Structure formats: C-alpha cells, structure tokens
Amino acid sequence: MSNRFADSHTSHTSGHQPHASFAAPGQSPGADVAVTVRDLHVKRGKTLVFDGIDVDIHQGQITGMLGPSGCGKTTLMRSIVGVQKISGGTVRVLGETAGSRSLRHRVAYDTQASSVYSDLTVRQNLSYFARLVGASRDEVSRVIARVGLDAQASQSVASLSGGQANRVSLGIALLGGPEVLVLDEPTVGLDPILRNELWDLFRDIAAEGTTILVSSHVMDEALRCDRLLLMREGRIIADTTPAGLLESTGADDPDAAFLALIDGADIDHTASATTHHGRHAKESDQ
Numbered sequence: 001m002s003n004r005f006a007d008s009h010t011s012h013t014s015g016h017q018p019h020a021s022f023a024a025p026g027q028s029p030g031a032d033v034a035v036t037v038r039d040l041h042v043k044r045g046k047t048l049v050f051d052g053i054d055v056d057i058h059q060g061q062i063t064g065m066l067g068p069s070g071c072g073k074t075t076l077m078r079s080i081v082g083v084q085k086i087s088g089g090t091v092r093v094l095g096e097t098a099g100s101r102s103l104r105h106r107v108a109y110d111t112q113a114s115s116v117y118s119d120l121t122v123r124q125n126l127s128y129f130a131r132l133v134g135a136s137r138d139e140v141s142r143v144i145a146r147v148g149l150d151a152q153a154s155q156s157v158a159s160l161s162g163g164q165a166n167r168v169s170l171g172i173a174l175l176g177g178p179e180v181l182v183l184d185e186p187t188v189g190l191d192p193i194l195r196n197e198l199w200d201l202f203r204d205i206a207a208e209g210t211t212i213l214v215s216s217h218v219m220d221e222a223l224r225c226d227r228l229l230l231m232r233e234g235r236i237i238a239d240t241t242p243a244g245l246l247e248s249t250g251a252d253d254p255d256a257a258f259l260a261l262i263d264g265a266d267i268d269h270t271a272s273a274t275t276h277h278g279r280h281a282k283e284s285d286q
C-alpha cells in the first residue's frame with residue numbers, strides 16, 4: 001500500500017484567520033512570519049539532530065528546504081507540525097506553540113510515508129479523509145479538480161501514475177484549506193515534466209495565501225521557491241532567495257551554488273564549533 005497521510009488539516013470553516021506576526025531577523029518589522037523556530041534542539045535516538053537552530057518561514061511564500069539526505073529536513077518539518085519531541089527551544093506556528101490543538105485544522109502535513117489507500121478510488125480516498133476533517137462533499141470535488149484529477153476520480157489509486165498518486169496525497173492535505181502546508185519531498189521519484197506540473201500547482205496554492213514549506217534534495221527545485229533554507233548536518237547554512245543564492249556564490253546553477261556554500265559553511269562550522277566548545281568549557285568550569 002502506498003503510504004501517504006496528511007496528519008492534520010484545516011477545517012473548512014476556519015478559513016485564513018488573522019494571527020500574530022513576528023519581526024524576523026533580516027526582515028522589516030511587521031513582516032508576516034508564519035513559523036518561528038528559536039534555539040531548537042532535537043535528539044532522535046542517539047543522534048543530536050539540532051543543536052540550537054533558528055528559522056523563520058514567511059506567510060504566503062513557498063519556502064524550500066534543501067539539503068542532502070539526513071541533514072534534518074524531515075525532523076524540522078516534524079518539529080513545525082508538532083509531531084517531533086523537542087529537547088529545547090521554541091517552535092511557534094501562526095502565533096501558537098507547534099502541535100497545539102488549535103493548529104490541528106490550520107496546518108497540513110504530507111509526509112514521505114503515509115497512507116493513501118491504493119485499493120480505493122481517488123474520490124473514495126478524498127471522501128474518507130474529508131469525513132475525518134469535516135470537509136463537505138463539494139469540497140472533495142473542488143479539491144479533485146484543484147489537483148487535476150477529474151478524469152481519474154473513479155480510478156483506483158493503484159492504477160494511477162506516480163505523479164497522479166502524489167496529487168491524491170496533496171489533495172488530502174488540501175482538504176479544509178490549510179493555512180500552512182508542509183510537504184516532505186512531494187516530487188520524489190517524478191520525472192521533470194511531472195515535477196514541473198506539481199510546482200505550478202504549489203505556486204497557484206501559494207498565490208491564494210497559503211504558506212508552503214516544501215523539502216527536496218533536487219537542487220533545481222530551489223529556483224521555484226520564494227525563499228530557501230539550505231541545510232547540512234543539522235545546520236541552516238543559508239536562509240536566502242534563489243537570486244540571492246546564485247549572487248552570493250557567483251555560481252551559474254543551484255547545484256554549484258550549494259557546493260560553494262558547503263565550502264563556506266565548513267569554515268563557519270569550525271568557527272561555530274569553537275564557540276560552542278568554548279561555551280561548554282566555560283559552563284563546565286563553573
């Protein structure tokens with residue numbers, strides 16, 4: 001069975017509600033920030049994934065989270081959605097603590113591994129999840145059209161192409177019109193044409209005011225984002241824009257830019273490790 005599941009959804013009636021805005025570093029005061037992460041520490045098993053990271057995600061933008069496998073993209077997404085146990089710091093989403101009950105219907109999460117029922121049709125899948133979130137039958141039809149699956153609505157998910165199946169999963173996350181949409185590698189395994197189609201859809205959804213956080217390790221997808229968080233080994237090595245990334249590194253393409261950043265980050269990492277080390281040494285001296 002294909003495994004995709006949208007963990008939480010916005011209720012149809014909640015709409016886009018006003019929320020507190022935060023001034024983010026490098027942003028003008030009053031700029032709307034949907035997600036604020038401060039000094040986040042996360043340990044998973046024996047792995048210290050984050051040792052104090054700060055992130056801001058701006059409202060109504062597509063923020064891409066890119067970095068090699070294991071750098072912490074899923075862990076950061078899980079922290080934002082509120083399903084990750086954190087050992088320190090704060091994660092605020094739409095002015096509330098991540099994972100708060102009040103966010104359950106305002107934040108949708110499309111994980112890498114979840115549960116679309118492959119033996120059910122597209123409409124049956126959407127209808128099932130719509131019942132869970134209290135979305136209407138009309139909304140199911142609207143979402144099916146939104147993700148371009150009208151012609152496949154009566155087909156079983158098992159009979160769909162990979163790109164179509166991904167759109168079922170995205171449709172489930174869209175039920176209820178979430179204000180924040182967190183998508184973990186939604187284009188993985190898709191050919192460039194299908195990836196392009198899906199990114200066009202993300203762009204349309206963001207244009208309606210939805211904040212989208214999307215992870216990928218395909219660097220060319222970076223160019224489709226408004227904002228980029230580039231990660232490596234549990235650190236944010238750049239919080240930038242596509243143009244800023246190319247400009248600051250002088251690279252012609254995002255792959256080369258990322259490699260250039262890694263070179264620079266290795267220097268930063270040494271500096272930051274020294275700082276941490278120094279602080280810890282001082283603390284242990286006390």
Ligand SMILES: Nc1ncnc2c1ncn2[C@@H]1O[C@H](COP(=O)(O)OP(=O)(O)OP(=O)(O)O)[C@@H](O)[C@H]1O
Nearest residue numbers: 044045046047049068069070071072073074075076
């Ligand atoms: N359940 C777990 N127990 C122990 N360590 C874990 C667990 N889940 C993840 N990790 C470790 O945490 C780190 C970050 O993993 P994470 O899944 O967030 O990375 P990622 O960037 O999303 O990777 P990918 O692109 O492969 O999905 C990795 O070193 C991983 O091995």
